[in-house]
Amino acid sequence: MISLIIPCFNGEGFLNRCLDSVLSQTYKEIELILINDGSTDSSQTIIENRRKEIEETISKFIFINQKNQGVGASCNIGFKYATGQYLCLLDVDDVLLPSSLEEQKKWLDNHNDFDLVRTNGFYVNEEQLESNKNLFEVNHDMKLKENIFSDIFHSTTYLWPGTYMIRMKLLNKIYPDREIYPSRSGQNLQFLM
Numbered sequence: 001m002i003s004l005i006i007p008c009f010n011g012e013g014f015l016n017r018c019l020d021s022v023l024s025q026t027y028k029e030i031e032l033i034l035i036n037d038g039s040t041d042s043s044q045t046i047i048e049n050r051r052k053e054i055e056e057t058i059s060k061f062i063f064i065n066q067k068n069q070g071v072g073a074s075c076n077i078g079f080k081y082a083t084g085q086y087l088c089l090l091d092v093d094d095v096l097l098p099s100s101l102e103e104q105k106k107w108l109d110n111h112n113d114f115d116l117v118r119t120n121g122f123y124v125n126e127e128q129l130e131s132n133k134n135l136f137e138v139n140h141d142m143k144l145k146e147n148i149f150s151d152i153f154h155s156t157t158y159l160w161p162g163t164y165m166i167r168m169k170l171l172n173k174i175y176p177d178r179e180i181y182p183s184r185s186g187q188n189l190q191f192l193m
Contacts, residue, residue, distance in 0.1 A: 001084040002101050003078075003168070004031065005087070006033070011092035025098060027101045027105060031082065060083075076179055087167075103119070119164070
Protein backbone atom coordinates (compact mmCIF):
# COMPACT_ATOMS: atom_id res chain seq x y z
CA MET A 1 0.00 0.00 0.00
CA ILE A 2 1.07 3.59 -0.67
CA SER A 3 0.47 6.23 1.98
CA LEU A 4 -0.28 9.56 0.31
CA ILE A 5 -0.27 12.65 2.54
CA ILE A 6 -2.03 15.78 1.32
CA PRO A 7 -1.94 18.85 3.57
CA CYS A 8 -4.68 21.35 2.69
CA PHE A 9 -5.02 24.98 3.70
CA ASN A 10 -7.67 26.98 1.83
CA GLY A 11 -7.43 24.70 -1.18
CA GLU A 12 -11.00 25.01 -2.46
CA GLY A 13 -9.82 26.17 -5.89
CA PHE A 14 -7.65 23.09 -6.40
CA LEU A 15 -9.04 20.37 -4.15
CA ASN A 16 -11.45 18.68 -6.56
CA ARG A 17 -8.83 18.48 -9.29
CA CYS A 18 -6.24 17.10 -6.86
CA LEU A 19 -8.68 14.49 -5.53
CA ASP A 20 -9.72 13.54 -9.07
CA SER A 21 -6.07 12.81 -9.87
CA VAL A 22 -5.77 10.57 -6.80
CA LEU A 23 -9.00 8.71 -7.51
CA SER A 24 -8.06 8.16 -11.16
CA GLN A 25 -4.79 6.40 -10.28
CA THR A 26 -4.36 3.03 -11.98
CA TYR A 27 -3.06 1.70 -8.64
CA LYS A 28 -5.84 1.77 -6.02
CA GLU A 29 -4.06 0.43 -2.91
CA ILE A 30 -3.79 3.97 -1.61
CA GLU A 31 -4.04 5.16 1.96
CA LEU A 32 -5.02 8.81 1.52
CA ILE A 33 -4.26 10.93 4.57
CA LEU A 34 -5.81 14.34 4.03
CA ILE A 35 -5.17 17.01 6.64
CA ASN A 36 -7.37 20.11 6.61
CA ASP A 37 -5.01 22.60 8.23
CA GLY A 38 -7.53 25.11 9.56
CA SER A 39 -8.95 26.13 6.20
CA THR A 40 -11.36 29.07 6.33
CA ASP A 41 -12.79 28.42 2.85
CA SER A 42 -15.01 25.53 1.71
CA SER A 43 -12.22 22.89 1.74
CA GLN A 44 -13.80 20.91 4.58
CA THR A 45 -17.20 20.86 2.86
CA ILE A 46 -15.64 19.68 -0.42
CA ILE A 47 -13.84 16.87 1.39
CA GLU A 48 -16.92 15.81 3.34
CA ASN A 49 -19.03 15.85 0.15
CA ARG A 50 -16.54 13.52 -1.56
CA ARG A 51 -15.85 11.25 1.43
CA LYS A 52 -18.06 8.36 0.22
CA GLU A 53 -16.60 8.46 -3.30
CA ILE A 54 -13.07 8.47 -1.91
CA GLU A 55 -13.76 5.59 0.48
CA GLU A 56 -15.31 3.53 -2.33
CA THR A 57 -12.42 4.14 -4.75
CA ILE A 58 -9.24 3.63 -2.74
CA SER A 59 -8.18 1.31 0.09
CA LYS A 60 -8.20 3.70 3.03
CA PHE A 61 -9.15 7.31 3.72
CA ILE A 62 -8.10 9.24 6.81
CA PHE A 63 -9.40 12.80 7.13
CA ILE A 64 -8.04 15.00 9.88
CA ASN A 65 -9.19 18.49 10.80
CA GLN A 66 -6.81 20.62 12.82
CA LYS A 67 -6.28 24.29 13.62
CA ASN A 68 -3.82 25.96 11.28
CA GLN A 69 -0.29 24.88 12.15
CA GLY A 70 1.43 24.94 8.76
CA VAL A 71 2.37 22.35 6.22
CA GLY A 72 5.25 20.80 8.23
CA ALA A 73 2.99 20.15 11.22
CA SER A 74 0.33 18.74 8.89
CA CYS A 75 2.89 16.37 7.37
CA ASN A 76 3.88 15.26 10.88
CA ILE A 77 0.26 14.39 11.67
CA GLY A 78 -0.09 12.47 8.41
CA PHE A 79 3.27 10.76 8.88
CA LYS A 80 2.10 9.35 12.22
CA TYR A 81 -0.99 7.80 10.57
CA ALA A 82 0.85 6.30 7.58
CA THR A 83 0.80 2.49 7.44
CA GLY A 84 1.80 1.92 3.81
CA GLN A 85 4.99 0.37 2.51
CA TYR A 86 5.73 3.59 0.62
CA LEU A 87 5.12 7.28 1.29
CA CYS A 88 4.36 10.17 -1.06
CA LEU A 89 3.52 13.80 -0.38
CA LEU A 90 1.22 15.78 -2.63
CA ASP A 91 0.29 19.44 -2.37
CA VAL A 92 -3.37 20.30 -2.80
CA ASP A 93 -2.62 22.39 -5.90
CA ASP A 94 -0.81 19.51 -7.65
CA VAL A 95 -2.11 16.65 -9.76
CA LEU A 96 -0.75 13.19 -10.47
CA LEU A 97 -0.72 11.60 -13.89
CA PRO A 98 -2.93 8.46 -13.84
CA SER A 99 -0.15 5.84 -13.64
CA SER A 100 2.23 7.89 -11.49
CA LEU A 101 1.88 5.97 -8.21
CA GLU A 102 1.78 2.59 -9.93
CA GLU A 103 4.96 3.23 -11.90
CA GLN A 104 6.88 4.57 -8.90
CA LYS A 105 5.80 1.60 -6.77
CA LYS A 106 6.66 -0.87 -9.52
CA TRP A 107 10.12 0.64 -9.86
CA LEU A 108 10.81 0.40 -6.11
CA ASP A 109 9.41 -3.15 -6.02
CA ASN A 110 11.90 -4.11 -8.74
CA HIS A 111 14.88 -2.23 -7.23
CA ASN A 112 15.20 -3.31 -3.61
CA ASP A 113 18.61 -1.67 -3.30
CA PHE A 114 17.00 1.79 -3.66
CA ASP A 115 14.79 3.50 -1.09
CA LEU A 116 13.59 6.43 -3.15
CA VAL A 117 12.41 6.97 -6.69
CA ARG A 118 11.84 10.32 -8.32
CA THR A 119 9.93 11.04 -11.50
CA ASN A 120 9.85 14.06 -13.73
CA GLY A 121 6.90 16.40 -13.86
CA PHE A 122 5.54 19.47 -15.58
CA TYR A 123 5.09 23.07 -14.52
CA VAL A 124 1.57 24.10 -15.43
CA ASN A 125 -0.77 26.98 -14.66
CA GLU A 126 -4.52 27.37 -14.75
CA GLU A 127 -4.50 28.30 -18.44
CA GLN A 128 -2.24 25.38 -19.47
CA LEU A 129 -3.30 22.44 -17.31
CA GLU A 130 -2.86 19.94 -20.12
CA SER A 131 0.54 21.26 -21.19
CA ASN A 132 3.45 18.86 -21.31
CA LYS A 133 5.96 21.40 -22.55
CA ASN A 134 7.51 22.56 -19.28
CA LEU A 135 9.41 19.65 -17.75
CA PHE A 136 10.90 20.08 -14.27
CA GLU A 137 14.14 18.43 -15.29
CA VAL A 138 15.46 18.94 -18.82
CA ASN A 139 19.07 17.91 -18.15
CA HIS A 140 19.32 14.35 -19.49
CA ASP A 141 22.30 13.47 -17.24
CA MET A 142 20.34 14.50 -14.15
CA LYS A 143 17.45 12.24 -15.18
CA LEU A 144 19.80 9.24 -15.03
CA LYS A 145 21.79 10.23 -11.93
CA GLU A 146 21.35 7.81 -9.03
CA ASN A 147 22.85 9.85 -6.18
CA ILE A 148 21.11 13.22 -6.06
CA PHE A 149 21.80 14.06 -2.41
CA SER A 150 24.19 16.93 -3.10
CA ASP A 151 22.00 18.23 -5.94
CA ILE A 152 19.00 18.40 -3.62
CA PHE A 153 21.12 19.95 -0.86
CA HIS A 154 22.47 22.64 -3.20
CA SER A 155 19.11 23.18 -4.96
CA THR A 156 20.49 22.26 -8.38
CA THR A 157 17.61 19.88 -9.01
CA TYR A 158 13.91 19.86 -8.15
CA LEU A 159 12.11 18.17 -5.25
CA TRP A 160 8.45 18.80 -5.95
CA PRO A 161 5.67 16.95 -4.13
CA GLY A 162 4.11 14.10 -6.06
CA THR A 163 7.32 13.39 -7.97
CA TYR A 164 8.94 11.11 -5.42
CA MET A 165 8.14 7.99 -3.39
CA ILE A 166 10.11 6.76 -0.37
CA ARG A 167 10.18 3.40 1.40
CA MET A 168 8.60 3.73 4.82
CA LYS A 169 11.17 1.38 6.39
CA LEU A 170 13.86 3.95 5.61
CA LEU A 171 11.78 6.85 6.92
CA ASN A 172 11.04 4.91 10.10
CA LYS A 173 14.77 4.37 10.57
CA ILE A 174 15.60 8.05 10.03
CA TYR A 175 12.56 9.43 11.88
CA PRO A 176 11.69 6.78 14.51
CA ASP A 177 9.33 9.22 16.23
CA ARG A 178 7.82 10.10 12.82
CA GLU A 179 8.48 13.76 13.39
CA ILE A 180 10.07 16.24 10.99
CA TYR A 181 10.77 19.85 11.90
CA PRO A 182 7.29 21.45 11.75
CA SER A 183 8.24 24.40 9.54
CA ARG A 184 5.79 26.16 7.25
CA SER A 185 7.90 25.09 4.26
CA GLY A 186 10.69 22.68 3.45
CA GLN A 187 8.87 19.43 4.23
CA ASN A 188 9.82 17.88 0.88
CA LEU A 189 13.47 18.69 1.47
CA GLN A 190 13.33 17.10 4.94
CA PHE A 191 11.83 13.86 3.63
CA LEU A 192 14.16 13.67 0.64
CA MET A 193 17.37 14.52 2.48
